[in-house]
Amino acid sequence: MGASPVRDAYHAPGMETDATARILAAIRAIPPGRVAGYGEVARRAGLPGRARMVARLLSGNGDRDLPWHRVLRSDGRIAFPPDSPEFAEQSQRLRAEGVRVENGRVRGQAAAATLDEQVWGFGG
DNA sequence: ACCTTGACAGCGA
DNA sequence: TTCGCTGCCAAGG
Numbered sequence: 454m455g456a457s458p459v460r461d462a463y464h465a466p467g468m469e470t471d472a473t474a475r476i477l478a479a480i481r482a483i484p485p486g487r488v489a490g491y492g493e494v495a496r497r498a499g500l501p502g503r504a505r506m507v508a509r510l511l512s513g514n515g516d517r518d519l520p521w522h523r524v525l526r527s528d529g530r531i532a533f534p535p536d537s538p539e540f541a542e543q544s545q546r547l548r549a550e551g552v553r554v555e556n557g558r559v560r561g562q563a564a565a566a567t568l569d570e571q572v573w574g575f576g577g
Numbered sequence: 578a579c580c581t582t583g584a585c586a587g588c589g590a
Numbered sequence: 591t592t593c594g595c596t597g598c599c600a601a602g603g
Contacts, residue, residue: 526584
């Protein structure tokens, strides 16, 4: 066996890096009807400051089971252009879960996800 | 090794 | 609230 299991796993070809795996886990941890910001997901994954890494990961996802639609910008807005098909799909998926989406923006959760949300919400 | 990109975040005006 | 700029970090050319 390798002297460093962690390092071996990290080097395994075709396998996601530890960071990637944790980001995916953080996204899957968002319950239906709830949303989270990219930066928030990164923090929950133990990767503060890596919001863009989360975005990059999602841009090349392909995993249909991943609740990507629950990930929004820190201001509660959908990250896709308003005229894009992805924007429409994300809005629809969120509404299907009871999330109120107005003009591409989610109110009462992400942006304002406030202290109560962070402390007593799904992450805690 | 350098420069550009990107489903971003935070802050000031 | 919207707009603009700066900071960040990983990936790709």
